[in-house]
Amino acid sequence: MSPRQRQFESLTRAHAGDLYRFAFWLCGQSALAEDLVQETLLRAWRNMDSLREAAAAKPWLMTILRREHARLYERKRLDTIELDDVRVADDGAWASPERHGQAADIRAAMSQLPLKYREPLAMQVLGGFSCEEIAAELGEKPGAVATQLFRARQKLKTLLQDDPMEATDHGLS
Incomplete structure (x- = not known):
């Protein structure tokens, strides 16, 4: 080799x-x-x-x-379909490495975030990127990325607020 x-x-x-x-x-x-x-x-x-x-x-x-x-x-090129006739099962069992527990709760909450917040947060949490590295990758200023990360965490905290202890356990408070 x-x-x-x-x-x-x-x-x-x-x-x-x-x-x-x-x-x-x-x-x-x-x-x-x-x-x-x-x-x-x-x-x-x-x-x-x-x-x-x-x-x-x-x-x-x-x-x-x-x-x-x-x-x-x-x-x-995405095909479009009429959604009036489509029935979607929302059982929360979509494929994920995090199917149960806290990781699944955070994943579900993160999937509800707009891409402009989800992507930098995923880059920081999963990729270990710094604000400067994320900013360079996304073509934005570090301050804007820091704001997006702050807002992403605030939105996640709000989404997880149904169980206040859960938001604290996830380190979002």
Whole structure:
């Protein structure tokens, strides 16, 4: 096995779980999240030479993943259907790595946030990005990102307010 292959295998082993979680938070579908991770790793393999420092691998991979997710919507034309005749079962059992407990409650609340709040929060919580890194990725100012993160947490706190102890347990107070 070549040194490049060993480096890539090590990189994959170290970050695949984080990539999948971030992809799932972005798209909400297990199969699509897996596809996004595969596409991300494929692009990473092709561009492995552009990775200068091993410490920068996680943000580099998260950026690739985020761009892969955005590409889905650039290419995809969504079909529209009339919703009057569609019946939707709301049993809360949609595919998720967090199906039960506190993580599921937070996931459900986060899915209700507008994308402008959900995406930076997911980048910070799941990706470990700083405000500055999120701002650079989203093309915004760090102050605007800090405001979005603050508002996202406030909105989550409000959504979880049905059980005040739950909001405290989640660290949102």
